[in-house]
Amino acid sequence: MSAIRTAGLTKRYGETVAVDDLSVTVESGEVFGMLGPNGAGKSTLIGMLCTLATPTDGDATVNGFDIRSERDAVRDSIGVVFQEPALDEELTAAENLAFHARMYGLSRSERSERITDLLELVELADVADDPVGEYSGGMKRRLEIARGLIHEPEVLFLDEPTLGLDAQTRRATWRYIERMNEERGVTVVLTTHYMEEADHLCDRVAIVDDGNIIALDTPATLKTQQGGDMLELGLEGDVAALTARLEETSWVESVTATDAGVQVALADDRTRVPDAVRLADETGVAITAIEVHRPSLETVFLALTGSTIAEAAEGDQ
Numbered sequence: 022m023s024a025i026r027t028a029g030l031t032k033r034y035g036e037t038v039a040v041d042d043l044s045v046t047v048e049s050g051e052v053f054g055m056l057g058p059n060g061a062g063k064s065t066l067i068g069m070l071c072t073l074a075t076p077t078d079g080d081a082t083v084n085g086f087d088i089r090s091e092r093d094a095v096r097d098s099i100g101v102v103f104q105e106p107a108l109d110e111e112l113t114a115a116e117n118l119a120f121h122a123r124m125y126g127l128s129r130s131e132r133s134e135r136i137t138d139l140l141e142l143v144e145l146a147d148v149a150d151d152p153v154g155e156y157s158g159g160m161k162r163r164l165e166i167a168r169g170l171i172h173e174p175e176v177l178f179l180d181e182p183t184l185g186l187d188a189q190t191r192r193a194t195w196r197y198i199e200r201m202n203e204e205r206g207v208t209v210v211l212t213t214h215y216m217e218e219a220d221h222l223c224d225r226v227a228i229v230d231d232g233n234i235i236a237l238d239t240p241a242t243l244k245t246q247q248g249g250d251m252l253e254l255g256l257e258g259d260v261a262a263l264t265a266r267l268e269e270t271s272w273v274e275s276v277t278a279t280d281a282g283v284q285v286a287l288a289d290d291r292t293r294v295p296d297a298v299r300l301a302d303e304t305g306v307a308i309t310a311i312e313v314h315r316p317s318l319e320t321v322f323l324a325l326t327g328s329t330i331a332e333a334a335e336g337d338q
């Protein structure tokens with residue numbers, strides 16, 4: 022069964038179309054990422070899928086339940102971790118989880134079993150009885166993820182799960198997300214501004230712009246669609262002659278002059294370093310430096326939205 026299925030889903034705020042006629046399917050067990058500039062409509066989409074916002078048009082099901090007519094069933098089957106921390110800092114980790122578990126009506130024995138299990142999953146068992154106010158940012162995030170899982174949801178929505186965390190803590194958080202996906206089969210839908218995160222974690226990535234999904238595929242396929250590597254050559258000698266040779270070569274997409282030499286966009290995904298060296302040799306040009314840039318999700322994002330993810334994220338911290 023598909024975890025999420027939307028058909029023509031639309032949300033308008035006055036003149037603003039926040040989500041525009043969106044039809045997408047997320048399969049059970051997937052880690053599905055959404056990347057997009059500020060105001061692209063990611064939060065509005067999550068809001069509708071969590072039944073916190075009502076669609077203007079279109080339909081959607083989450084775990085087979087209709088988001089309009091079966092709101093309670095949708096809510097019982099999902100977990101949500103928002104950007105803003107929502108923990109009680111005066112309570113301990115175990116108390117925070119217990120409070121949340123009671124809201125879902127779990128029995129005392131269920132509560133105690135799941136709290137122990139989840140604190141182990143996110144490696145907070147040792148500090149379970151410390152007040153959350155004493156936790157680091159990364160520990161709080163992990164606790165929030167554990168809290169989102171307390172009622173054993175089938176789908177977990179994570180809005181910017183590692184925003185503001187340092188690189189090491191971010192990687193640790195990825196591990197917990199992977200574990201709950203792999204070991205427990207939880208479907209994960211996340212938004213992120215970190216390309217590396219989308220690349221590392223997501224089975225498929227949707228690039229969202231202006232309320233629409235403008236690209237949707239596996240990170241590997243999205244990158245391949247952007248063409249081959251970029252070669253950055255430092256050169257000495259007749260650069261113009263080499264540029265002319267490169268431009269008439271079938272595996273070269275384009276050549277751009279740089280301060281130190283040229284930048285060559287490759288037309289296919291093969292390694293062309295030996296070919297470039299041979300051409301330079303034949304033209305009598307010396308190569309002083311070579312750098313190979315692999316296509317990244319950043320390049321894909323830039324090509325599709327016209328801005329870098331850092332520009333897109335500006336003001337969103």
Ligand SMILES: Nc1ncnc2c1ncn2[C@@H]1O[C@H](COP(=O)(O)OP(=O)(O)OP(=O)(O)O)[C@@H](O)[C@H]1O
Nearest residue numbers: 034037039057058059060061062063064065066337
């Ligand atoms: N409650 C609201 N009232 C009016 N306009 C809204 C409301 N919520 C969102 N919008 C508008 O809808 C559009 C999409 O916003 P949304 O927050 O969903 O984007 P986003 O991709 O989640 O951005 P961010 O990364 O900043 O969270 C924006 O133009 C926003 O201003």
